[in-house]
Amino acid sequence: MALTDLQLMAHLFRRAGFGAPRDELEAAMARGYEATVETLLHPETAPEVEEDLLQRYYIDAKESFQLDGAQVGWVYRMVTTQRPLEEKMTLFWHGLFATGFNKCDDPRVITKQINMFRRHGLGSFRELLVELSRDPAMIYWLDNNQSRGDAPNENYGRELLELFSMGIGNYSEDDVKASARAFTGWTLAPTLPRQPYGRFDWEFEYRPELHDDSVKTFLGETGPWNGEDIVNLIVKQPSAARFIARHLYNFFVADEPQVPAWATVPPRDPEAINVLVDAYMTSGYDMRSVMRTLFMSDFFRSEQAYFAKVKNPTELVIGTVRLTKDFGFLRQGLRELSLECRYMGQDLLNPPSVEGWHTGKEWIDTGCLVERINFAAQQVADVRKPGVRLIVDRLQVAGPLAPERFVDMTLDLAGPVRVRPSTRQALIDHVTPGGELRFDDSAAGAAGQRVSELLQLIVATREYQLN
């Protein structure tokens, strides 16, 4: 069964951003799907987030040495941005090039990296990998500042191939060594140690005297390769195209098995991967082109992709907040949002390791599911929030509503959220003892409470956990 225009638009906003309340979806539908995709692909056409406003309410959000402030800054952007794909791509690259506060110890340096993803996330993959290799947080995270021509440190040279661009099985240990040698001299300035001098505004520095400029053989090609040559040799590999295509599919289309299984488990939709690989190659590694292909593709706009992903914690937290239109007027409380992401297993700017987060079904265990349900229910419980008010108002205009219609309309306005027949029946049976939903003068308060309670149950469903 083909998806309706409304379902499709909600799907697009959930994937290319963090979802949208009904009035925003309707405005986008008036513009049309393709035009909406183009707007998403060109963040520069929408206003920037107002950072000044953030700093008025959160004085430590920018220059803090604590993780909290930096997380608040990013959560604020995700909640308020009018450039949703820009933020979503940034989250995608953060998961793929996972760099953690736990080692870097300075959130400013990680925020710098996030800002770099924001600038380059929809540009050339080649440039992105060069920027990544020059990124101070990455250099420190994977110890490239310890790598010298006479003693190359293999950490970055290896992970660049294994985790960031090609995947295991597509290169040899000798390629790792060549890659590590080529990136010697790509280091940080100043080089003063952390102890006892504290934190610095690190900058990238290339130091020729630390670089091994001898001839190396990398992926079968021989020359006096430097780091940028390594990137150039990587990005043209079919294995790199497939690796990025599969990551994009896994993040934007439908859940794949965990990354380590990719060497042996074929993609869920090999044809879709081929389409993305082609877009990558023919566009010269241009991510905007690849994303356009993805969002306009049949596989994205189909039943097989619809709710075919488990929401990651950030999608669940930000998506729920955007549905309720909270923080339209800035206030305290953003810190709680970033903490919720942590409790649900996604500590932003601080992934568990360089491998990033396990995704899909692995977001769900008893502890995390409890956190997800309780957070979302808490958010939608308050009928004074503009987004919840919007739902109540629409129900009121349509009322009085018999139990079935009450449930169906609320499910529709809260997403649309598509639930199984048994879930729907449980919800209908739940509201049936209360009879029709009526907003007569005497019953208005009670009706609001009934909507609040039903919304809490809807976000507690299994189906709401899907994106």
Added chain:
Amino acid sequence: MADKTINGKAPKLVVLQLTGANDYLNTVVPYTNPLYYDNRPNMRIPAEQVQPIDDTLGFNPNMQAVKRLYDEGKVAIIHSIGYPNPNYSHFRSMDIWYTCEPEKVSSEGWLGKVVRDLDPKGDNVLTAVNFGRGLPRALSLSGVPVASVAQLDTYGVLTSLSGATRSMAMETFLRMYSGTEGGDEVLRYMGQTGLDAQKGADILRSAADTYVSTVKYPEGNPIAASLRGVAQTKFADLGTRLFYTAHGSFDTHASQMPMHAKLWKEVDGAIDAFFQDLREHNASEDTIMLIWTEFGRRVKENGSGTDHGAGGVAFVIGEHVKGGQYGAFPSLRNEDLTQQREGMFGNLRYSYDFRGLYSTIVDRWLGLDGSAIVGGKFEQLAFV
């Protein structure tokens, strides 16, 4: 099966994972071996700081409680542990330890299988409890419930509602999570997880309420907080047999000396409080603790740290553990280290397969069939 008891009590296992690869050589230090000092001109523990075990090996100075327990004969040191064809990726190596599958990628955790065998019908959703965020793959097995808690006292769903409203909502919640039509695997998994969460929640919340102890766990020490949760749950007698927790990151490519010291200080303080607590509650006899890490670190230092290695060290601690050293400390001679053709030059060789350690615990401590769980017969040790 699973009827084995220790003085009438069911045996329990606490697993503590040192995430990120703990450096073997600076944990159990070969303080009289000149090759140690040759390879570690800076990343070394000076001989006078080592806590000697014998005339060749000694504990890291931060492992004071471990040393004390060792002197009491309660700590087994498992030397040179690893697996064939060492993998140098954290992710992959952890998965190998989690699943006992060095060859292929598997999603079935060995402890998930232990839970299944301890409680084949899934009668108790609290047979295994993980303390921390997210479940390690060691505990994951389709159809096997494992409670995962961050904090005991705030555990349960739909806490935004209260009273009669919540009771009715909970009924609806249970119905919504019980539907099985459609056969979607992820929704089915979520359904089971939701039902398990609900079952376990009320019981677990009470564990924190009933706990009384004079033992002070170190403040600001996350692994101590986790082990306190283990103790609370254990004392509440909920039928929990398996407790899991982790600490890290031990991935000391750089700044190893201060980092490694801090991490072991935290782990050691947590172990100290935990075993004191067990003894205070007369509850130490039925419990052993396994401490493991995904691999050791390179013999030769590199700048201010060490790179990924191969052979490592594990520990088993408990009242009923026959303390001492098991297996041989590895040779540090160049020709005895792993060679380039094996993927990496300069790592300690493993001489004991971790699956033997697991099967020792599964067979001899838990009374289950170890070879079925680890996938084959491996040399067992006599520490229990």
